[in-house]
Amino acid sequence: MSTPVNTSDDTPGNDGTTVEMSRRRVLGTLGAAGAGGLVVGAVSGAGIASAVSGESAPSAPALTTVGSTEVMFHGKHQAGITTPLQSRGHLIAFDLVPGAGRKEAAALLRRWSTTAGTLMEGKPANGADTDISLDAGPSSLTLTFGFGRTFFDRTGLTARRPAQLDPLPAFSSDVLDPKRSEGDLWVQIGADDALVAFHALRAVQKDAAGAARVRWQMNGFNRSAGATAKPMTARNLMGQVDGTNNPVPAQSSFDQRIFVPDGASGAQAWMAGGSYAVVRRIRMLLDDWEGLSRPEQEQVIGRRKSDGAPLSGGSETTPLDLNKLGADGKTVIPNNAHSRISAPAQNGGAAMLRRPFSYHDGIGADGTPDAGLLFIAWQADPLRGFVPVQRKLDRGDALSAFIRHETSGLFAAPGGPATGEYVGQRLLEA
Ligand SMILES: C=CC1=C(C)c2cc3[nH]c(cc4nc(cc5[nH]c(cc1n2)c(C)c5CCC(=O)O)C(CCC(=O)O)=C4C)c(C)c3C=C
Numbered sequence: 001m002s003t004p005v006n007t008s009d010d011t012p013g014n015d016g017t018t019v020e021m022s023r024r025r026v027l028g029t030l031g032a033a034g035a036g037g038l039v040v041g042a043v044s045g046a047g048i049a050s051a052v053s054g055e056s057a058p059s060a061p062a063l064t065t066v067g068s069t070e071v072m073f074h075g076k077h078q079a080g081i082t083t084p085l086q087s088r089g090h091l092i093a094f095d096l097v098p099g100a101g102r103k104e105a106a107a108l109l110r111r112w113s114t115t116a117g118t119l120m121e122g123k124p125a126n127g128a129d130t131d132i133s134l135d136a137g138p139s140s141l142t143l144t145f146g147f148g149r150t151f152f153d154r155t156g157l158t159a160r161r162p163a164q165l166d167p168l169p170a171f172s173s174d175v176l177d178p179k180r181s182e183g184d185l186w187v188q189i190g191a192d193d194a195l196v197a198f199h200a201l202r203a204v205q206k207d208a209a210g211a212a213r214v215r216w217q218m219n220g221f222n223r224s225a226g227a228t229a230k231p232m233t234a235r236n237l238m239g240q241v242d243g244t245n246n247p248v249p250a251q252s253s254f255d256q257r258i259f260v261p262d263g264a265s266g267a268q269a270w271m272a273g274g275s276y277a278v279v280r281r282i283r284m285l286l287d288d289w290e291g292l293s294r295p296e297q298e299q300v301i302g303r304r305k306s307d308g309a310p311l312s313g314g315s316e317t318t319p320l321d322l323n324k325l326g327a328d329g330k331t332v333i334p335n336n337a338h339s340r341i342s343a344p345a346q347n348g349g350a351a352m353l354r355r356p357f358s359y360h361d362g363i364g365a366d367g368t369p370d371a372g373l374l375f376i377a378w379q380a381d382p383l384r385g386f387v388p389v390q391r392k393l394d395r396g397d398a399l400s401a402f403i404r405h406e407t408s409g410l411f412a413a414p415g416g417p418a419t420g421e422y423v424g425q426r427l428l429e430a
């Protein structure tokens with residue numbers, strides 16, 4: 001295999017890793033073609049010859065920026081947590097098959113880690129690759145792995161199950177489907193190309209054969225890279241700017257809020273550098289929502305729809321003025337507005353990193369769109385993140401009338417693997 005060439009500007013990734021703009025995929029493909037006699041569409045014969053003989057640079061066209069962007073698999077934290085939102089996502093949960101225990105789980109995590117590292121470099125999967133993403137580069141592919149509460153009993157690791165994986169409380173507005181909730185193992189896949197993402201999904205499923213079977217799977221999307229004139233906060237399927245007030249890595253409190261500290265001890269020592277993911281499939285009642293006028297919709301959130309600015313004034317990033325009164329003597333941001341109720345100032349500082357995908361699964365049995373948000377919230381401790389905020393939202397959020405929590409999962413995603421390590425090794429082999 002050819003040595004990867006980094007033509008990059010080495011843009012630093014959010015998780016302390018490097019996002020590399022590389023031609024690795026092109027050169028990798030050339031190497032494979034030379035050895036196996038395969039010719040890949042976009043690569044010319046002259047390019048193959050020169051790459052194999054090591055003569056002049058190949059003449060194959062370079063991948064676009066979207067295709068060539070690579071996220072590092074190894075690092076302090078797993079990829080896919082602080083990585084910028086990708087345009088495609090798959091969430092898949094597995095249960096270990098009867099008879100599979102700690103040994104089989106360790107072997108599976110080792111296989112998955114090898115696959116993740118390989119695919120995230122833009123190379124074909126080991127063994128029989130499906131060729132689904134043959135012409136594309138890594139396209140910011142990330143695979144993120146987590147353990148559910150039930151994993152620990154099935155593998156004899158109950159003593160090392162962190163209290164942070166205790167079941168989430170029931171919320172009055174929950175309408176949860178247990179079959180599409182929780183799971184022993186969870187994988188989040190994200191990429192800026194649909195085929196690259198699906199390719200990874202198939203590889204993950206194939207690796208699981210004999211050790212774990214699929215419990216549930218969900219598909220999501222975000223806006224495509226390059227679709228807007230400049231980088232902008234995402235919009236959700238209600239048309240709102242969503243993600244503005246997320247914690248950002250530049251904030252001094254970020255690591256403490258989102259990641260388990262290095263010095264973690266006891267049952268969660270193996271989680272150092274890791275994070276807990278709360279995963280909720282939240283259906284949007286779009287026909288009802290779209291029946292509201294724009295000003296009514298803005299009252300529900302407490303922000304302008306056009307640019308996400310608070311109703312108290314300013315631009316998207318202006319802090320909410322929760323005390324500002326209107327001419328009628330009422331607070332400009334209503335008391336039941338979603339932004340007010342979920343604000344850290346209203347929840348003892350509770351914060352989480354929201355990193356969702358939208359979903360659309362056609363029309364439901366009731367004739368309305370089966371669409372909404374695959375809500376994924378990352379935090380160092382769900383009891384200091386999702387739980388207090390959702391408790392508050394459950395009691396009086398104006399948005400509640402337009403959404404329905406249909407599934408729920410809580411997963412412990414360990415820290416990123418060091419070179420030569422697999423994800424979860426510190427749990428499974430210590
Ligand atoms: C329990 C946590 C939350 C759930 C569940 C949730 C669902 C949900 N939210 C939106 C749309 C928006 N949310 C916004 C802000 C926001 N939401 C939460 C938490 C949950 N949301 C927080 C912590 C915040 C930030 C509050 C703050 O710090 O001020 C916004 C405003 C813009 C933004 O900051 O992102 C929108 C819009 C939907 C549609 C939804 C369920 C489908």
Ligand SMILES: [Fe+2]
Pocket residue numbers: 338342
């Ligand atoms: Fe929200």
